[in-house]
Amino acid sequence: MGHREDLLEGAKRCLLAKGFVRTTARDIVKESGTNLASIGYHYGSKDALLAQAYVALVEGVSDAFDGDVRGEPGSLERFASVWSNIIGTMRRPDSLWRLSMEIVVMGDQMPEVRDHLARAQREGSRGLVALLTGGREEEVPEEAVDTLGSFYTTLMMGVMAQWTFDPKTAPEAEQLTEGLRLLIEAAGATGGAP
Structure with missing residues (x-):
C-alpha cells in the first residue's frame, strides 16, 4: 500500500x-505509519480524510x-428482510x-465532514431504493x-438514533414492518394518510 491507502486505513x-472529534491528525499519522504532510498532499485536510x-x-x-434478502421487490416481506439486515449492523456496542x-x-x-457526508447520503438513499x-x-x-430515498434515509436515521440511545427498546424489523402495514392499511381505508 502507498501513503494514500495507509492514511485511509489508519x-x-x-x-x-x-x-471524529477526538481523532487528531497526529493520531492518524501514528496509526498509519505515514507523516503529517501526507494528509494534506493526498486528502487536502484531516476532515476530508476522515x-x-x-x-x-x-x-x-x-x-x-x-x-x-427475501421477498419480491417492494413487498412487506422484502422490507422486513432488508431492515432486519440493517438493524443487525446496529446491534454491536x-x-x-x-x-x-x-x-x-x-x-x-x-x-x-458534514458537507462531504451529506453528498454521500444522497447516494446511500439511492442504494436503499434499489435494494428495497x-x-x-x-x-x-x-x-x-x-422521495422514497429520503423516506428510507429518515427511517434509518431514526432507527440508528434509537439503537444508539437505548438498544433495549429500539425497534426490530418486525415492528417497523407492522407499523408500515398499519400505515398502508389506514391510508387505503381513508383514501389518504392517517
Whole structure:
C-alpha cells in the first residue's frame, strides 16, 4: 500500500476507536505509519480524510444490507428482510453508526465532514431504493431518490438514533414492518394518510 491507502486505513481505525472529534491528525499519522504532510498532499485536510474513511466504513457495512434478502421487490416481506439486515449492523456496542450520531450532534463543528457526508447520503438513499424496490442503483430516478430515498434515509436515521440511545427498546424489523402495514392499511381505508 502507498501513503494514500495507509492514511485511509489508519483513519478508519482511529474513527472506530476515537470518533471524529477526538481523532487528531497526529493520531492518524501514528496509526498509519505515514507523516503529517501526507494528509494534506493526498486528502487536502484531516476532515476530508476522515469523511472519506467514514464513507468507506459505511460502504463496507452496507454490503451486509444485501445479505439474505427475501421477498419480491417492494413487498412487506422484502422490507422486513432488508431492515432486519440493517438493524443487525446496529446491534454491536461498537457499531459504526454511533459515528453518524456524532455527525448529527457535532456537524456544525465539522462543516467539511458534514458537507462531504451529506453528498454521500444522497447516494446511500439511492442504494436503499434499489435494494428495497429492486433494480440497479444507476437506474433509480432522481425523483425516487428525493422521495422514497429520503423516506428510507429518515427511517434509518431514526432507527440508528434509537439503537444508539437505548438498544433495549429500539425497534426490530418486525415492528417497523407492522407499523408500515398499519400505515398502508389506514391510508387505503381513508383514501389518504392517517
